Amino acid sequence: MRARLPPCPCCAGPDPGRRALLRGALGLGTGLACAAAGGGAALAQATAGAARRLLIHRMQTGETFDDIYWRDGRYDREALTRLDWLFRDPAREEATPMDPRLFDVLYIVAHEMDATEAFQVISGYRSPETNAARARESRRVSRASLHMSGMAADVRLPGRDSFGMARLAAEMQVGGVGLYRRDGFVHLDCGPARRW
Template sequence: MQRRDFLHRGVQWGMALALAANSPLSVAARRDTTLTLMNTHTGEQVKATILSNGQLQASELAALNRVMRDHRNNQQMAIDPDLYQQMAALQQLFGKSAPMEIISGYRSPESNAILRATTSGVAQKSLHMEGKAVDIRIPGVSTRQLQQAALAMHKGGVGYYPDSGFVHIDTGKVRHW
């Protein structure tokens, strides 16, 4: 299969997943949604069932929030459950058993300011500070494949950072860079 065909098929899979994720039949059929994460800075891992029988699981979300905390100062906040749903959809799409790697989850305003001063491409009003953004990679999945799948969901922002080896997704307006 040629690279172009592979990417096109990946976009089709992503669109199918996005459409299926919003259908009432799919919601009824898919009762449990599990997400497995690993923070690349702390090495912490968690496997959590965020939805069970159609209900958000508060204790499982709290475990995910802990792994998604600002590793620079250990501050954490409640992450938008819709972001976790996007992440779970991507993980499920690629069918990977290895944890999704978190490069940057929640960022305190202080950490965001430090990163803005030392790194290019960090937004002053970053959605990371609101618990609505994450920078991720999935072992065994190319950054381009992950970006294409995230774009196909048509949910929030998608940033492509091939040189740094990650994709940014968020629950803000639909846009990409």
């Protein structure tokens, strides 16, 4: 049984519903006011104060991450540094500080799917040069991609339906969700809630 999130003081109404509470828990979609008012603590309460662990496998490099990135009410800097490198642009061996809210999106999606598999990361950070080259190759690549800001990842979960993952993430409205069925992956980001 999944834990129920406590009401966020800045969400409208006495019971704003699961989606608004998830947005508040991650500090997404409702802006900084929600996070400042305590919405960020709701995720920890929803998982009984548990630390947040991610399982990541970077497809291009074969590198993995299986560790806690958030504990005792804060992000672990060493873990975030390792994740920044893992999510780097492998074409240029260039990393950027990833937005930790992206890791929260991945965490809550895995948590809601009861996933024990590692996310396979197809694309994380993209340098402007790499993104421009990809955009020239495909109309599906945005020239203003959140990948360039360290706010997006293209992922899949082995043995899991990409459509089901995209639908769940879109229902939670914790950021952008793009389903790429032909390629078998889902774009997740910590930007505004939208879907394609």
